[in-house]
Amino acid sequence: MNIQWQQQVVLITGASGGIGSAIAKALDKKGARLILAGRNEIKLNQLANSLSGEAIVVTSDITTPQGRETLYRACEGASVSILINNAGSTHVGQFNTAPIEALVNLNLTAPMLLTQRLIPLLARRSHAHVVNVGSAFGSIGFAAHSTYCATKFALRGWTESLQREYHNSTIDFHYLAPRATDTTLNDDRVVALNNALGNHVDHVDVVAKHLINQLEKGKPRVAIGFAERLFAKINGLFPSIVDRALAKKLPIIEKHAYSAPSTEGASSTCNSQPLSAASALSNTSR
Template sequence: MNWENQRCVLTGAAGGIGQAIAKTLAEKGVSLILVGRNSMKLHTLAEALPGNHDVICADLSCAKERVALVTKVAELGGLTMLVNNAGVSHLSLLEDTDSTTIESVIETNLLAPMLLTQALLPHLQQNRVTYIVNIGSAFGSIGFAGQSAYCASKFGLRGFTEALMRELADSNIRVSYLAPRATATAINSDVANAMNKALGNHVDTPETVAEHFVALLESAQNRGFIGFPERLFVKLNGAFPSLVDKALLKKLPIIKRFIAPTFQEKRL
């Protein structure tokens, strides 16, 4: 892997995992195009990183802003690596989730990376070996109560990645999928953090995710699932989902205690 020759478009660059990946890549000599909605955060990050980097402000859920982003990337000389990292999450029972939230989660986590990838493909096809990395989630393989919209978006992203990986297997573009487990970033609300603690879920640092990101690209693998027992659960859920149904049923009262405080009252 020749990191110094890479020109990387990184979405969600100012977020927890985005910043850690940006720092790790910049230290390896990668030139970055940092993408997000908050100009000040992106410029502060660009200035703190070693090397020279560009910033593009864009709301990825807006078609017009995606088109402007693609034009700007071309003006800046194109790219050799696209990292679809931007994402949002939402924790609630489906019955308590409004339709705007469901649309926003699917648009940001699934539609936007699909359409951005499609729009940037001609630029990625121009270079010899180029990379697309989609940041998924353990919840892209394990359906989890209280996360129906998020799980649907990440299951979709995993399916999209796998299909594209196979579609481009005879091309110069290498497509990869990295699935973090719970990670200490702002995407997790206080309720989500308290629930993770009560469930005994391990929480990684964003730096751990960045290390796995580099290891995945330096390996011959195209898929990375971070952490044990999550990796085992992903495999188990694929092969014997009813076993995972049973294990998660035991955790349901804890989950519902956090996401639906009125749940106990409703049952009485």
């Protein structure tokens, strides 16, 4: 698919974060015009100032109707053609400490409502795209990530449904599943766990490169990492094999997951409750 980047107007939610800002920089290099969204105005302005092209900064909380309306108005004025639903957070710990409503609202309900609101604007363009940033954990259920996994599984299913529902339309829907990526989303416990499990951790530029390639090639779904793709396939076909493999990892997982975080990860966005000791968590790839 031939994307004329200079003609694209791209809304990136979570542009102030690690993956979002890498996507913004990569799209800026391609010549796209950007709408940078997040709550942290200082970070968004710093990012906008570092870009060579035009960028509009919109400070808004996407979990609120007012925040989404602010984004709608910015998109209407700028004639948006690509929506990248990237804002998100995590919770690492026991299920009984999970901030369920907050996490589901941010990772799932907000992108659904924002997309529903923006579809009429996207339909005004001759061709438009929506990219939902999911996760390897949208295909593998992981101990101590249950609520995060639930949101990303749902995001994947929702995207797939829209791909099929809008098949004959001018809007393409895409699902991108990064594996573990080096951002402040992952607090020190997760970093230690990834080290202990020998998990590959990508630089944010890798995710941005995959997203651009996905849009240029028109791929509906992309999962980053051969091992993660294989693991997800085995999990789909023979989940009991993955049950046994992950059960063996549980002692390592528990060791790292139940210590208190000493660095602040973005999980604090949605995780106001301290982790209590015991139970299971792990991370191979968020």
